[in-house]
Amino acid sequence: MMRRSAEQLDDDRMLRESARNFLEARCAWMPEPRSAAMFADWHREIAELGWFAAGLPEELGGLGADSFQGLSLIEEAGRVLLPLPLATDILIMPWLMRRLPKALASLAEPLAAGRARFGIVREDVRSGGLRHMGGKLSGRGHLSLDAAAATHWVVLAGMRSVGDAALLCVEAAGAGFQPVRLLDGRSGALPRFSGSEAAVVLATGDEAIELAAEIEDRAVAALLADAYGALAAGLALTVDYLNQRKQFGQSLGSFQAVQHLMADAFCDLETLRSLALWTATALTGEPTERTRAAASAKIALGREGLAAASRLIQVSGGIAMTEDYRIGHIYKRLQVSAALHGGTESHIDKLAALSLPPTGRNEG
Amino acid sequence: MQRFIFEAECAAADAPPTSVFGVYLVGPTIYSFGSEEQKRRYLPGIRSGAEFWCQGYSEPEAGSDLAAVRTTARKVEGGWRIAGQKAWTTEAHFADLMICLTRTNTAVKSQAGLSLFVLDMQAPGVTITPVITIDGAHSVNSVFLDDVFVPDEALIGEVDKGWTYAKFLLNHERTNNAQVHRSRREFERLKAAAALCIGESGRPALDEPGLRRRFAIVEQKLGGLEVTVLRVLIDQTQGREPGPEASIVKIIGSQLQQAITELAMDVFGAAAVVAPEAGGGETAGWTERHLFRRVVTIYAGANEIQKTIVARSTLGLR
Incomplete structure (x- = not known):
């Protein structure tokens, strides 16, 4: 790539x-x-x-x-x-x-x-996951960013076992969801199924699990691209602001403490960029590396990405605390992205599992 | 790019690192700016490893502020007399030759009046004093230069152009500062050691959820750095100007080097704080490396200097 x-x-x-x-x-x-x-x-x-x-x-x-x-x-x-x-x-x-x-x-x-228009519906394990039987779905979906506006849902059901795994396509018109407004102003949906929806089975078993894993990794790649775009634009906006805003008779950008925070934000942003590029490349490669790249990237979104956004708020000062200024909205957008398609900590667990020997191997 | 692959393989095989000063610093300086005679005389020794070099840049009053160099070179019949003191001179006690940054002109702006010389470490007037570092080891020295004579042929390039040559190298060599291959190898060794080492709860250290989490975070950061370094190298091989990410590999690479040995200290726990002479086994070397590792955010331009460069040159803050 x-x-x-x-x-x-x-x-x-x-x-x-x-x-x-x-x-x-x-x-x-x-x-x-x-x-x-x-x-x-x-x-x-x-x-x-x-x-x-x-x-x-x-x-x-x-x-x-x-x-x-x-x-x-x-x-x-x-x-x-x-x-x-x-x-x-x-x-x-x-x-x-x-x-x-x-x-x-x-x-x-x-x-x-x-x-x-399509929306991805993942299962919410905490409420028992999504069950599929004979083309009928039941259970609750995880928070979805795109289900509310979609005409069709791609549903990832029963992904915790090969026997239950199914990838389905559901017409959204007949399906129910609870609309929610997200932290950053976007619309989300909490889908729920009652068994009466018209579902077409796209894949089951191992094939469904493999496709679902790639759907998740692609969704992460997209979240990273979105976060990088938002942060890169926010960084440029902040540089302009710091060079123009004066305090103590000099531009904010001339203060070394501010410069170093901005350098840290830039380092974070470039790390995020590198992992986003790796993930983008790995989308066409073999699954283990692809998932490893996506997990690393998602961790970077939650750690380096949010750290960069919070540094942009810090150097901008009070203005970044206002609803009218873009930087706060960038922070909120990243906060939403960090929570979607597996939170930061779950991706840390995933990367640990992919890169370290399994636990408990010395027992028994 | 070829060097990147070569170094990856060397690190994976635990091969000793090649001499930083000869191969990375003096070699490129001489083949870029040296005379034909200098190339003929010095490059073969660097390539074969027969001659060992040290770097005479830093001084007691010129660390990160390298342009404040005070050591002077005074023109005399047939050559120059060099007088002053060099500090933090790594492996001066093994070195045959020094590449020495000196002031040849005090009348101009501080960066403008500097020149580079080759200096024979056996020459009369060179005195080497060991400096014992935080890890209890001797790798750096103070080098006193008491009117050391160097012939005219020892001058590299032109008089008063030394700063330009030094800066060229810094730009040329930034990816080396990331030490990404050594970090990868060291991290893989730490994983292997942590799988064998029993943690405080009686389980293998690598079964501790908190440590697994930290390993995963280092894995993620290392993965990011590997790609960032590749991005810099791809720009270089395609003849593009290095992108902004070139300026940050030193900052991130050095922080990561420290993160790995910090993690090692937590993996080994009490075993890592027993004085080295009593130690052994897998913890051997980790504690000393951890202590000396504090230097990587200080040397080659302290990270604070790098951040100022990133903020001003890359981001355009003013």
């Missing part, structure tokens, strides 16, 4: 520039919440720009873009803290449609056109 051809690099740059131009012109960040009508307009315009078609294979009417290009769109959306969830439709569904063309090909054109 890091070695992209000159042609690919040109494509990457053009895609990124056009995305940035569109987002800054139409979706520039502002503190006031936007209307549902505005969200619908944005979604339609983004579909017209071809973002959802980009990652689909050519035989499904797509452009065959790779996950790097999908991630750069998500990163650009992160820069303006776009409140629309795009990750599933840009990064996960085109790949899943490629993997499961029989079951999902008919949804490719609606996805590309923006008529079909």
Whole structure:
């Protein structure tokens, strides 16, 4: 991935520039919440720009873009803290449609056109998980970022055992969820199933577990791209502010204590960037490395990412405590991301399991 | 990139590190700025390891503020007389030659009047005094230079251009400061040791949830640094200017080096604080390495200097 051809690099740059131009012109960040009508307009315009078609294979009417290009769109959306969830439709569904063309090909054109929107529903183990039997689902889903606006849910059920594991596609219209407003103003959903939903089984057993693991790793890659975009834009904003704001007769940026906090924030941001790049590369590689990269990246989001955002608040001072200033919103967005698709501590456990010998091997 | 791979393999095999000063510092300086005669005379000895070098940069009054160097080189018939004191000179007591930063012009701005010389450590007027460090070992020295004569041919490049040469090297060599391969190898060895070492609860140390958590966090940071160093190297091999991440590998790499031995101290617990002469087994060397490891955030430009450079040059704070 890091070695992209000159042609690919040109494509990457053009895609990124056009995305940035569109987002800054139409979706520039502002503190006031936007209307549902505005969200619908944005979604339609983004579909017209071809973002959802980009990652689909050519035989499904797509452009065959790779996950790097999908991630750069998500990163650009992160820069303006776009409140629309795009990750599933840009990064996960085109790949899943490629993997499961029989079951999902008919949804490719609606996805590309923006008529079909997808949400990922993971099970909430604390409330007993999601059970699946004969096409019927029951139980509760974990907090989902994209289920509320979706037309279809991809449901990861029974993932704790091969016998129960199933990956399903459910029409959202017949399914219930409790809408919730998230810390950063975005909409979330707590899905629940009563057994009456129309569910299509996409995969079961080992295949379902493998696909679910890759869905989770892709979701993490998207969260990282989004967080990097948000933080990189926040860092640039903060540099400008520190060079312009004067206290004690000099710019804040000239104080060494402030400079060192900013250098620390930059180190954190670049660590996050490196792990995001590794994860993006590993999406096309073998599963163990992919999951190891994604776990490392998710830890970086929760540790280095939040540390960087809190340093940006600290150096900006009081203004960053206000609802009108962007930095606080970046902090809240990262806080939400850190809690999704497995919290920081659960990814630390996962990475320990992947990189250390198992416990208890000297017993018995 | 080839060096990165070579060093990865050396570290994985626990091979002793190659001489930092000869291979990484003096060699590149001489092949970039030295005369044909100097290349012919010094490069083969560096390559074969027959000649050992030390670095005469730091002084009692010029540590992180390297441009404050006071050692002077005075022009005399057929050469120069060098007078002053060098500090923290690593392995001066083994060295055949020193690359010596001196002031040749006091009339100009501090960075402008410096020159680089090759100095024979056996020459009359060179006195080496050991400095015992925090780990109880002798690796650094004070070197007193009492009107040491060096011939005209000992000057590297041009007079008063020494700062330019020193800076070129710092930019050229930043990835080396990350020590990423040595950290990876050391971390893998610590994992192996922690699997065998019994923790305070009577279980293997690597079964302790708190330690497992810390191992995972170091794993994550090390993974990040490995990729960051590769990003710098890819920019170099593709002939691009180093990106902003080049400036931070020293900061992150040094912090990580310390994190690994800090973790080792917690893995070994009481066994690690028994004086070295009584120790042995797997803890041998860890405590001493841990103590000396404090230096990595100080040397090669203290991390505070690096952070100021990042803030001003990379981020543009003013």
